[in-house]
Amino acid sequence: MVKVIEEKSVPKARVHCSNCDSLLEYGNADLYKDYELDKSITAAWGTLHGPMCFTCPVCGCKVSASWIIK
Secondary structure: OOOOOOOOOOOEEEEEOOOOOOEEEEEHHHOEEOHHHHHHHHHHHOOOOOOEEEEOOOOOOEEEEOOOOO
16 A cells, blocks of 8 residues: 655646647646557657557547656
């Protein structure tokens, strides 16, 4: 079990959906690995997180996003 010793705010970032152009805010917990891009560009992104994405809540399309490093 994880015990919270000191709670901090979760880092957030903003990105525009390339399909509907909605401005979206996300956190690292929203991201999942983009397996379609993983094979072709893992070397460019590095092996720690690889290409990541999330689903746009407006149009349902995949949005590529970077892992947020504070």
